Amino acid sequence: MSTEAARKAGASRAPMIVAAVLACAGIAAWIFQITQGLQVTSLTQTYIWGLSVSVFYAMMACAAGLMALCGFSEFKPSVMSVDERKLAMAAAAPTMLAAGVLIIMDLGNPGAFINLITSLNLTSFTVLDFWAVLLAVIVGVVYLALLARGSQGRAIGVVAMAASVLVIVIEGIMMANNTSHTLWASGMSVASFLVAAFTGGTALLAAIAPRHKNLFVAGLIAMAAVILAETVTGLISGTDLSRGLMASIVAGAYAPYFWISLIVGIVIPLLLAVGGKSLVAAAACAVVGLACEKLWFVLAGEAEVGLAFHHIGPEAESFATLLYVPSVVEVLMTLGCLGLALLLFLIVRAALREG
Incomplete structure (x- = not known):
């Protein structure tokens, strides 16, 4: 391999290495939080949500918005070509998955997530939000798999748009339902x-x-x-x-x-x-x-x-x-999930190119 080729190969691997390092740092920070307790974060009785939840909302907004546009493009192909749709879902599906991991981390331990999911309290918008996120992740992965096989169509486009809108609307209603918070409790949320x-x-x-x-x-x-x-x-x-x-x-x-x-x-x-x-x-x-x-x-x-x-x-x-x-712990966990999203995107993109 020539020097120039080696340089290009190294440059192409650099983002994956950085993403992997961030993901590992995030896992280490999460383990530290689980073993030491939530007191290692900046979260208090005043601030029970912080950076992690805010980044989760942003990640889900971007991924769900992009997946909805992909679904819409099944009806209007001029929005995205098939190759663009593949690239878009290669970004959207991993981002939603990583966002789900981030919100589980924010709960403090996996047991709290399992309790929320298994409670089946469908009157709680928090529980509904977790189920909506899980549904969006599943739809995103299935949609990506169908695109990779070349068998996408209008049916999955409708499901993708519905799942995307559902998760965003439930998140908005979950915030607006907190009537003791006048900043949140309005249709503006x-x-x-x-x-x-x-x-x-x-x-x-x-x-x-x-x-x-x-x-x-x-x-x-x-x-x-x-x-x-x-x-x-x-x-x-x-x-x-x-x-x-x-x-x-x-x-x-x-x-x-x-x-x-x-x-x-x-x-x-x-x-x-x-x-x-x-x-x-x-x-x-x-x-x-x-x-x-x-x-x-x-x-x-x-x-x-x-x-x-x-x-x-x-x-x-x-x-x-x-x-x-x-706190440093919360920052590392957040960066770790962003790194996980990037790492999965790079892996999926490489697989699509080889396919």
Whole structure:
């Protein structure tokens, strides 16, 4: 093998090696959490959800949105060619699987997941969400297998779209059903989750099929509109608590995540897409923005309950003390699941190319 060929082979293996290292680090962090307890994370009585749950929502939004677009393309082939559909599902199915692993990790131990699944309490949206995620993963894997065999069709397209919409809607309703959290308990939660799925799905679609960049731009604009509606509604709300909550999001404890979701997640991707620059970079920025949007949404909603009982003044000064910084363990688990998604994608893509 020539030096140039060896260099290219090494470069092609580098992403797989990095992904494998991240996945192993995530497994090690999870084992540490299981043996030492949830106290090794930054999660407290105030913040029972954090980085892991927010990234889970973003991963499911992107994967479900992309799978729905794949299903739609079975009826409108101009959206994606067969090869593009294969590549899209090679990304969507592993991402949903890795997202499922991430939420199991976030529960603290596999036993908690088994209890949720076997409880069959179909009145609980948490249980329904786990079943919806499991269904989406199964449909994604089956769809990918059918595409690999060349036997896809409209029937699986309908199932793929239905499973994708179902999991996103249930996640939105699960948040809105928390009536003690006024930030979550509205129809905007369901709308926000659906728009996030559209934005994430079109972001990945544009990275795979650049001719659809206008659809991606539409998704970014829709996401910006949802964030603007949430922000303005909160700032002009009639209660001090609601105004203070939104002020903490815009210029307080959660402001870093809020502005990253706007600047990195919307402004930069819009500039890159409209300017005809790298759509892969634009899509990556949009996905980071979606994760940050879910992070400030989740954190502020959690903090609201405690502050409702000891609210201080019209400016909600107590919000300033509620800082959240993910622990190393939680960061490693999250990166590990992202690495797992990338590793599975690279393996599946290589298998499809050889096939």
